Amino acid sequence: xxxxxxxxxxxxxxxxxxxxxxxxxxxxxxxxxxxxxxxxxxxxxxxxxxxxxxxxxxxxxxxxxxxxxxxxxxx
Amino acid sequence: xxxxxxxxxxxxxxxxxxxxxxxxxxxxxxxxxxxxxxxxxxxxxxxxxxxxxxxxxxxxxxxxxxxxxxxxxxxxxxxxxxxxxxxxxxxxxxxxxxxxxxxxxxxxxxxxxxxxxxxxxxxxxxxxxxxxxxxxxxxxxxxxxxxxxxxxxxxxxxxxxxxxxxxxxxxxxxxxxxxxxxxxxxxxxxxxxxxxxxxxxxxxxxxxxxxxxxxxxxxxxxxxxxxxxxxxxxxxxxxxxxxxxxxxxxxxxxxxxxxxxxxxxxxxxxxxxxxxxxxxxxxxxxxxxxxxxxxxxxxxxxxxxxxxxxxxxxxxxxxxxxxxxxxxxxxxxxxxxxxxxxxxxxxxxxxxxxxxxxxxxxxxxxxxxxxxxxxxxxxxxxxxxxxxxxxxxxxxxxxxxxxxxxxxxxxxxxxxxxxxxxxxxxxxxxxxxxxxxxxxxxxxxxxxxxxxxxxxxxxxxxxxxxxxxxxxxxxxxxxxxxxxxxxxxxxxxxxxxxxxxxxxxxxxxx
Numbered sequence: 321x322x323x324x325x326x327x328x329x330x331x332x333x334x335x336x337x338x339x340x341x342x343x344x345x346x347x348x349x350x351x352x353x354x355x356x357x358x359x360x361x362x363x364x365x366x367x368x369x370x371x372x373x374x375x376x377x378x379x380x381x382x383x384x385x386x387x388x389x390x391x392x393x394x395x
Numbered sequence: 396x397x398x399x400x401x402x403x404x405x406x407x408x409x410x411x412x413x414x415x416x417x418x419x420x421x422x423x424x425x426x427x428x429x430x431x432x433x434x435x436x437x438x439x440x441x442x443x444x445x446x447x448x449x450x451x452x453x454x455x456x457x458x459x460x461x462x463x464x465x466x467x468x469x470x471x472x473x474x475x476x477x478x479x480x481x482x483x484x485x486x487x488x489x490x491x492x493x494x495x496x497x498x499x500x501x502x503x504x505x506x507x508x509x510x511x512x513x514x515x516x517x518x519x520x521x522x523x524x525x526x527x528x529x530x531x532x533x534x535x536x537x538x539x540x541x542x543x544x545x546x547x548x549x550x551x552x553x554x555x556x557x558x559x560x561x562x563x564x565x566x567x568x569x570x571x572x573x574x575x576x577x578x579x580x581x582x583x584x585x586x587x588x589x590x591x592x593x594x595x596x597x598x599x600x601x602x603x604x605x606x607x608x609x610x611x612x613x614x615x616x617x618x619x620x621x622x623x624x625x626x627x628x629x630x631x632x633x634x635x636x637x638x639x640x641x642x643x644x645x646x647x648x649x650x651x652x653x654x655x656x657x658x659x660x661x662x663x664x665x666x667x668x669x670x671x672x673x674x675x676x677x678x679x680x681x682x683x684x685x686x687x688x689x690x691x692x693x694x695x696x697x698x699x700x701x702x703x704x705x706x707x708x709x710x711x712x713x714x715x716x717x718x719x720x721x722x723x724x725x726x727x728x729x730x731x732x733x734x735x736x737x738x739x740x741x742x743x744x745x746x747x748x749x750x751x752x753x754x755x756x757x758x759x760x761x762x763x764x765x766x767x768x769x770x771x772x773x774x775x776x777x778x779x780x781x782x783x784x785x786x787x788x789x790x791x792x793x794x795x796x797x798x799x800x801x802x803x804x805x806x807x808x809x810x811x812x813x814x815x816x817x818x819x820x821x822x823x824x825x826x827x828x829x830x831x832x833x834x835x836x837x838x839x840x841x842x843x844x845x846x847x848x849x850x851x852x853x854x855x856x857x858x859x860x861x862x863x864x865x866x867x868x869x870x871x872x873x874x875x876x877x878x879x880x881x882x883x884x885x886x887x888x889x890x891x892x893x894x895x896x897x898x899x900x901x902x903x904x905x
Contacts, residue, residue: 331515331519332511334515335515335519338515341456341459341897342459342463342514344893345459345460345463345464348463348464349463349467352467352886353467355882356467356471356474360474360878364874365474365477365478366478368477368478368865368867369477369481369484369485376562379485380563381744383481383482384563384740385744386482387563387737387740387862388737388740388744389737
């Protein structure tokens with residue numbers, strides 16, 4: 321008699337094997353995640369504060385600097 | 396960062412808006428269709444009729460397609476927070492980072508278990524457990540929208556947190572005040588129930604198409620009955636939660652309410668604009684009429700805004716220039732207090748740097764006294780506090796008109812389907828097909844009201860969008876904007892193609 325882990329494994333394996341539309345959908349999901357994390361996140365969306373400052377203190381100091389600038393009046 | 400290039404702010408806004416709008420194409424359908432699948436399956440389990448099983452499996456497949464294409468599109472918003480909105484992200488990251496991460500992990504395990512049972516478990520687990528899994532997916536999917544909507548509500552009505560000038564971060568003071576703020580409750584209930592309506596329209600639209608083609612007639616009729624009942628109940632609920640949202644706007648964001656009603660001069664017994672065309676030349680404080688034409692329901696705005704007939708509803712001019720009689724402080728006065736808060740924050744920062752604790756403590760005391768109006772200190776003119784009135788007005792009124800139309804449509808579909816003459820209603824069926832797109836329009840307009848209407852604020856009264864943004868090169872934001880536009884368009888084409896193919900195959904192909 322199969323153990324619980326084997327049953328779960330078999331359940332998922334058979335499920336994936338029996339997929340029809342799901343195969344295409346999984347391909348889209350994988351391609352999408354690769355584009356998002358390996359391209360967009362890596363090259364275009366670095367975390368600005370983590371990339372440009374080493375410590376939390378420096379990050380806080382930078383944000384406070386931004387918050388401490390007065391408004392430029394429009395004339 | 397108030398001397399930031401405004402085109403940068405606008406491109407960052409546009410990019411975030413586009414990503415959020417794209418994300419919202421999929422989310423409401425997931426929220427609503429998950430419940431409809433659970434209802435179809437409940438009928439199957441109760442009746443034992445295999446036709447209901449086929450119906451359930453068909454809609455579940457379409458649910459799966461929508462889910463797969465839409466999944467993780469929200470993560471792009473998080474990328475944008477870190478890159479384009481780093482100041483905002485830093486300030487609230489401690490508060491919302493953890494719940495959103497927990498929510499993500501919860502959603503992952505929910506999906507990995509109950510989703511798997513829902514899609515792989517037919518004939519492999521008991522009927523009861525399968526039904527339980529489907530309901531869990533529905534409940535879990537809706538709950539996974541909770542924290543992002545709570546975070547959005549907090550931006551509109553910041554309660555339960557305090558700003559720490561040492562760390563430049565908001566810190567939680569009262570978790571329950573954040574979670575159960577009236578704005579958060581109305582935001583969550585209104586957004587999720589609008590998803591119920593959209594999903595019902597989706598089912599009605601596809602079923603109408605089948606009826607027009609004379610295919611899968613029985614399935615279409617059965618689906619219409621369930622979807623129309625669910626959609627009708629959802630529409631009524633949306634109306635109630637929408638009314639609550641407008642009431643909260645009146646209490647906490649009166650400028651937003653004034654903008655989406657095109658109300659410049661506040662009045663007692665204010666009327667609700669049922670229909671109107673905005674005079675785009677109208678500016679705050681001038682004497683021009685705000686409308687080229689308008690049809691008003693007398694007194695209704697006062698009743699809806701304050702739950703009190705005849706009460707005073709402030710207009711844009713009252714809020715910008717103040718109204719002593721109504722004890723409304725103008726933006727110019729708030730700006731002066733806000734400017735003091737900004738100066739005291741700068742003094743505090745400098746004193747801390749110089750390790751002068753006495754001066755720092757004095758600056759902090761002054762800052763604390765004025766911090767309620769901090770955001771106004773960054774505005775350049777009082778008129779900057781006014782959101783784009785035309786966009787807010789038309790978005791709101793298109794949403795309301797469509798929101799009034801949908802329950803009528805559901806009643807018509809329910810009536811003719813129960814009467815047995817739905818196939819003869821050749822005027823109604825094309826309208827049913829079109830209704831799904833109208834549902835999307837209503838949903839997107841709803842978000843436009845919420846987000847355009849709260850401009851210029853990222854955090855209401857505390858942080859304008861121009862301070863929240865990161866000072867990046869405009870070209871960088873423009874490049875990623877068009878990159879997203881391309882990726883999103885491709886994904887949308889993929890979804891439409893897969894979805895239409897599956898619809899064309901029909902329930903036999905499931």
